[in-house]
Amino acid sequence: MQQFQNYFPQMNNGYNPQFQNPYQQRMDFLQSYQQNLQLPVQPQVGINGKIVPNIESITANDVPMDGSVAVFPKQDMSEIYIKFWENNGTIRTIVFKPVLEQNTNNLPQEDKKTILSLSESVTGAFMERFDNLEKQINDLMTKPMTKSMVSKTKKESVENE
Amino acid sequence: MNRQMQRMLSKMMKSPQVQNNPMARNAMEMYQSGDAQGLKSMAENLCKERGITTDQAKQMVMGMFSGR
Numbered sequence: 001m002q003q004f005q006n007y008f009p010q011m012n013n014g015y016n017p018q019f020q021n022p023y024q025q026r027m028d029f030l031q032s033y034q035q036n037l038q039l040p041v042q043p044q045v046g047i048n049g050k051i052v053p054n055i056e057s058i059t060a061n062d063v064p065m066d067g068s069v070a071v072f073p074k075q076d077m078s079e080i081y082i083k084f085w086e087n088n089g090t091i092r093t094i095v096f097k098p099v100l101e102q103n104t105n106n107l108p109q110e111d112k113k114t115i116l117s118l119s120e121s122v123t124g125a126f127m128e129r130f131d132n133l134e135k136q137i138n139d140l141m142t143k144p145m146t147k148s149m150v151s152k153t154k155k156e157s158v159e160n161e
Numbered sequence: 162m163n164r165q166m167q168r169m170l171s172k173m174m175k176s177p178q179v180q181n182n183p184m185a186r187n188a189m190e191m192y193q194s195g196d197a198q199g200l201k202s203m204a205e206n207l208c209k210e211r212g213i214t215t216d217q218a219k220q221m222v223m224g225m226f227s228g229r
Contacts, residue, residue, distance in 0.1 A: 027165070060211045067182035087187035089206030 047071050055081055055093070063091055 048064050049071035058081065063070050069084040080096040170193065179185045184203070191199040208218050 065182070065184065066178070067184070085184050087183035089184060089203035089210070091210050 049073075051075055052081070055079075055095075058083060060091060 047070075048068060050062065051074075052058055052072045053075045055072075055074075058072055062072070063083045063085060065085055067085075069082050072081040072083065074080065078098070082094040082096065083091055086092045170189070173179055174186075174189050174193075179189055188200065188203060190196075191203070204218070205215060208215050213221075
């Protein structure tokens with residue numbers, strides 16, 4: 001340390017005692033920082049977040065940067081947003097929607113539409129498959145019939161001879 | 162001084178604050194591996210999420226030091 005102080009003679013002349021060696025200042029800062037790091041981490045009590053009127057009203061400052069998640073229930077309780085910082089510096093949002101009852105009548109209109117379109121597409125695929133099967137069965141049915149008809153006519157012709 | 166920095170970084174990496182924070186851990190890992198592009202990308206993402214540009218963020222940081 002003495003060797004560093006010699007490089008700053010103006011610091012040791014007593015004119016301004018509050019100024020220290022910059023190296024010493026940095027060392028003090030590092031030591032205090034290290035001491036702070038060694039402090040035990042308090043376990044998180046409760047959850048972060050608040051009730052919000054809509055998702056747009058949530059700002060980046062509302063999401064803690066300590067690695068924990070924040071919970072934002074919508075005012076009308078129709079959705080709950082979970083937000084947290086990802087390791088690449090972006091905020092990830094997960095939206096939870098309530099399932100009110102088993103009855104599909106309670107589903108929102110969009111969900112009903114998806115169910116309807118899904119069922120239509122599924123029934124369409126089934127009907128196409130059924131049509132194919134029906135055609136194949138018809139083909140099979142006609143082929144043996146023609147064979148048997150041919151064999152019958154052959155037999156008849158032999159008998160006649 | 163460099164050794165002190167390394168010791169400090171090592172302690173920071175091992176600290177629960179960093180270990181429990183995916184973003185801080187990723188930043189530290191990128192710093193240690195010299196992944197400047199990754200750090201830049203993270204900084205840009207952070208600025209974007211906060212609704213500011215990187216230039217505005219630089220000005221804010223510089224403003225912190227100009228008063229002293």
